[in-house]
Amino acid sequence: MTTRQKFITVFVFSLFVVLSSLYFLSGKVLIKDTINIKDASKESTVKNNKDTVYFSLYKKTGYLYKTKSEGLEAVKEFLRTSQKVNGAEIIPKDFIDNSVFVKSVNDQNDPFLKTRNINISNEHFFFTQKIKEIPVYSSSLIIHLRNKNEIYSIEGNLVKNENFDSEVISEEKAKQKALDKAYKDVQKDAKLKIIGTKKYILNKKILGINDDEKNYLTLEVKVISETIPSIFSKSYFVDLKSGDVIYDEQHLMNALNRNISSCNSGNCSIVRQEGGSPSGDGDVDNAYSFFGDTYNFYLSNFQRNSYDNNGAALSGNVHFIFDPTSPTGGCPNAAWDGQSQAMYFCSGMATKDITGHELTHAVTNLTANLIYSYQSGALNESISDIFGYEVDSDNWTMGEGSATGIIRYLDDPPKMRQPDRLFSPRYQCLPNTRQGDYGGVHGNSGVMNKAFYLMTAGGDFNGCSINGIGKEKSGSIVYYALTRHLNPSSNFKAMYNALLTTCDELYSGDNATCGSVKNSLNATEMDQQPDGQQQGARCQSIQPSTPQCSNNPNPTESPIPSSTQEPSSSPTISLSITPTPTIPPNVSSFSIIGRVYTKNRVGVPGKTIFFHRMDSFPGLSGSEVSNNDGDYFLQDLEKGSYKLGLMLNNKTYIYPNNLAILNEVTPYVQVDFILGDDEDTLPDIQIINPIPSVKPVQGVKPTAQPKETSIPSQASRTTPVPTSPGKITGTPATKYRCVPDKSCVNKNGGKINLCPLRCSPI
Numbered sequence: 023m024t025t026r027q028k029f030i031t032v033f034v035f036s037l038f039v040v041l042s043s044l045y046f047l048s049g050k051v052l053i054k055d056t057i058n059i060k061d062a063s064k065e066s067t068v069k070n071n072k073d074t075v076y077f078s079l080y081k082k083t084g085y086l087y088k089t090k091s092e093g094l095e096a097v098k099e100f101l102r103t104s105q106k107v108n109g110a111e112i113i114p115k116d117f118i119d120n121s122v123f124v125k126s127v128n129d130q131n132d133p134f135l136k137t138r139n140i141n142i143s144n145e146h147f148f149f150t151q152k153i154k155e156i157p158v159y160s161s162s163l164i165i166h167l168r169n170k171n172e173i174y175s176i177e178g179n180l181v182k183n184e185n186f187d188s189e190v191i192s193e194e195k196a197k198q199k200a201l202d203k204a205y206k207d208v209q210k211d212a213k214l215k216i217i218g219t220k221k222y223i224l225n226k227k228i229l230g231i232n233d234d235e236k237n238y239l240t241l242e243v244k245v246i247s248e249t250i251p252s253i254f255s256k257s258y259f260v261d262l263k264s265g266d267v268i269y270d271e272q273h274l275m276n277a278l279n280r281n282i283s284s285c286n287s288g289n290c291s292i293v294r295q296e297g298g299s300p301s302g303d304g305d306v307d308n309a310y311s312f313f314g315d316t317y318n319f320y321l322s323n324f325q326r327n328s329y330d331n332n333g334a335a336l337s338g339n340v341h342f343i344f345d346p347t348s349p350t351g352g353c354p355n356a357a358w359d360g361q362s363q364a365m366y367f368c369s370g371m372a373t374k375d376i377t378g379h380e381l382t383h384a385v386t387n388l389t390a391n392l393i394y395s396y397q398s399g400a401l402n403e404s405i406s407d408i409f410g411y412e413v414d415s416d417n418w419t420m421g422e423g424s425a426t427g428i429i430r431y432l433d434d435p436p437k438m439r440q441p442d443r444l445f446s447p448r449y450q451c452l453p454n455t456r457q458g459d460y461g462g463v464h465g466n467s468g469v470m471n472k473a474f475y476l477m478t479a480g481g482d483f484n485g486c487s488i489n490g491i492g493k494e495k496s497g498s499i500v501y502y503a504l505t506r507h508l509n510p511s512s513n514f515k516a517m518y519n520a521l522l523t524t525c526d527e528l529y530s531g532d533n534a535t536c537g538s539v540k541n542s543l544n545a546t547e548m549d550q551q552p553d554g555q556q557q558g559a560r561c562q563s564i565q566p567s568t569p570q571c572s573n574n575p576n577p578t579e580s581p582i583p584s585s586t587q588e589p590s591s592s593p594t595i596s597l598s599i600t601p602t603p604t605i606p607p608n609v610s611s612f613s614i615i616g617r618v619y620t621k622n623r624v625g626v627p628g629k630t631i632f633f634h635r636m637d638s639f640p641g642l643s644g645s646e647v648s649n650n651d652g653d654y655f656l657q658d659l660e661k662g663s664y665k666l667g668l669m670l671n672n673k674t675y676i677y678p679n680n681l682a683i684l685n686e687v688t689p690y691v692q693v694d695f696i697l698g699d700d701e702d703t704l705p706d707i708q709i710i711n712p713i714p715s716v717k718p719v720q721g722v723k724p725t726a727q728p729k730e731t732s733i734p735s736q737a738s739r740t741t742p743v744p745t746s747p748g749k750i751t752g753t754p755a756t757k758y759r760c761v762p763d764k765s766c767v768n769k770n771g772g773k774i775n776l777c778p779l780r781c782s783p784i
Contacts, residue, residue: 057086057107065519068107069553073183073235074227075112076554077176078519082526085172092170094126097147100165100173113163114182117149122157124148127506129527133325134498140528144168146506153184153237159222159259160229160393162509166523175523179511179554181225186237187263193219193241195265200243200258203267208254212247219243224259224269229393230511230556231269238268272394272460285342305340305372309365312377312413313338319378319413320385323494324501329384336381337364340372354425356380370425378413379420382406390508396556397513399463404470405504407432412497418475432471433479436625439617439653440468443484444514444547444559444566447653451561466558469514469546474500476542486545486571491535499524499539514551514558518543541571612684614656614664616693618648625652626697630669633682635662661685668695 062079069076079086089096101118114120129135129144144166151161158181166175197216204214220242226234240259247254259269283290284306293301300307313336320326328334344352344366353368356376365380383406386392392402407420411432418433431437441448449469450462476483477499480490499521506527507520521543525536543549550567551559559566618629631654632645646654664682682691 061086065522065549067553068110068112070110070112071182071227071235073237074179074181074225076179077107077112078516078553079107079177080175080519080523080526085168085174086176087173089171093145093167094123094147096167096171096173097165111182113178113180114151114184117151117163117180120152120154121163122150122152124150134323135528137325138498142168142527142530143170144527145170151180153181153186153223156221156223156239158228158237159224159240159242160510161225162511164507164509166506177507177509177516177519179228179509181223181228181237183235183237186223186239189239189262191260191262191265193262196241196260196262197243199260199265199267200241200245203258203270204245204254204256207256207270208247212254214245214247214254217244217246221262222259226269227554228511229269230398230513230554231396239263240268283337283339285339290339290342303340305367305369309338309340309367309372309377312372312374313365313381315374316378316381316413319409323412323497326385329381330388338367338372339364340367341369342366344368356424368425373421373424374414375410375420375422376424379406379410382409385409386504389505390512391510392508392512393510394460394463396461396463397466397551397558398511398556399460400466401470401508401512401514401517403463403467404474405500407467407471408474408497408500412493415493430468430471433475435468435472438468440465440471442468442472442546444469444550446560447655449558449560451558461556462558469548470517473542473546473548476545477539480538484545484547484569486541486569488541488545488571489534489538491538495529495535496539498528502528511554511556513554513556514548515553518548518551544569544571612659612661614659614666614682614684614691614693616654616695618652618654618668618695618697620697627652629654629695631656631695632667632669633659633664634667635660636665659684666693670697 057079061084062081066079067077068079087100089099091099098118101113106112125148127146127148129142129146135142147165147167149163149165151158151163161180163178163180164176165173166177168174197219201214201216208214222240222242224238224240225236226232238259239262241262243258243260245254245256245258255272257271258267259271260266261268284293284301284303293303293306294310317328317336320329328336344355344357351368354371356365356367356371357380365377367376383402386402386405392398392405394402407430410420411418419428419431421427421429429438430440435442436446436448439448441450446469448465450465452462452465472483474496475481476488476490478490478493478496480488482488503517503520503524507523508516512520521539522536525532525539529535547559547566547569549570550564552562552564555562614633616631618626618631620626625648627648629648629652630645631648633656644656646656648654661684664684666682682693684691
């Protein structure tokens, strides 16, 4: 070899050593500037839209990115150098300089994990995006680190376009616009005040409420009532260009230091304090006891010191009258009010599961802060039900023993007309204008409730066979998903991903446990919800797929238990008509929906419900037979006035004075037939919350026609699925906060919804 050849060889080798050393020192062991989606689990997803991006990437073993740095510095290095997936940018290049570092959580220091001998060193870092120093409302980036320097999961919901319109109107004018809107929204005379303002970039696609990807420069204006407890509390987002309120959000602000007051005399006075003797008042002593049960549950299971994890005091007021103007006093009801930092109970409402439910709202809103509407709100409600059960695990019901009775069944949601899977006909495709339900938060919580029941207790459902993992494991998985992986706009699909990831984190290598979790979620079809969208899949006319764990090509809802039998006699009937929410214009589907059920709320199948249109000649007529759960769906009706009837034991009962009015404002009405057991008494009619054009009628007998009447000529449809009342598009409609007044309580005897809380510290 010549001297020249030796020189070249030495030079090339030296250059290779230098470059290799530089590369090694840079810490880029797995990748340079891009993540290959093949490196992530099959549940991972990236939705790269024109101006926004949603992604959830997870690697069960190994890592997506590794550095020589550790902790937050490793995360910062990742943000500076790795911004792409399969070559496409998902994290803005300047994110590290245009974001707010919110918090970090280190599992190595978690006392709960130590007590369970779960030795993991995962760290979780939470960021919010900014554009020109203004935070993007509800945007989020969560980066998960393993072994100090291995990024194994990233989750984000970010804006790519940093443009927005300049400010035109003054903040003072925006505040007045919000206050004017608040006075229109408040349901009773109340003195309102503004308690805070903050500028945000608001992007409706990030919120998941529609496909509008425009960035709006807004002023958030927080408005509350001056009452204690507050009867009104909302945030209004005012567009600083147009002056319009383009979004609003209801709030309830936000436990062992206990102070229990009695409000029997109209003024609340402390009756029992921490360490004090029993008072002899059942509600006072129950509230005291159940506050302690809930506090001790969170402390012993998750080492969480009160709802704020900082020892916040627990204050309760029993025998409370929420609405002095109402004959019922706004009862039965219970609510946590963050303005006064206290819980309020009507007489007979201080039960263990209700207390656990309400205080869990505080935990939720001080961690993931799930927005209280549509699917994020349904998750908020379900998580409260789940830990209400964990606190009071003697049964799977919510509200038993209270003045209102059972309001939900976690093991069998259809018993209270809730859906138990994503594509159930009971899934509520409602706008968020419906008082107290905000897009189906109470109703649609049944989907996650059923999933939690299945993963805890096991069972056969929707073609899937699930082995239960027990409440300790299932509760831990939900809690850690809530506190590590969810963000304010998380939907059912995000919860699906969060629970699978959390199970892998906590129970790595336990395929049986994590397989049961996955099967329970697949059985309830949560994996089929579109990423980043708050409206349910069936509300978007998406067709269901057979669950991955199932061999059943035709998923069906859970059957009525075999012990449920149809009454053999000709029973008493009560008819209840409930008003429906305002639906946006251009509605093309008009329906009458409802259920036939017994006094103990068990659905009755095989009963014929018929209708006749009264405002046309010849009037359209038709019929429907209640399905296995007692539900019926009269669909594709024309606008107009309809008379209803029910056939029992070959007798037809007609309701002459009660019409279902279908129009653009009321595109469907809900009519329930409640069967009694008195075969000698003609059916009674009881109207609850009539639609606006119908006056309440109490105790009116229907026209009895014991003769053999034929069913109307139109053939009965079989097992119909109700069509969606319309997509929600454009600016979201006004939402109402679930507070201790009309928004929460149906004073005419309707179903109670436990009032939620929204923790929004001032």
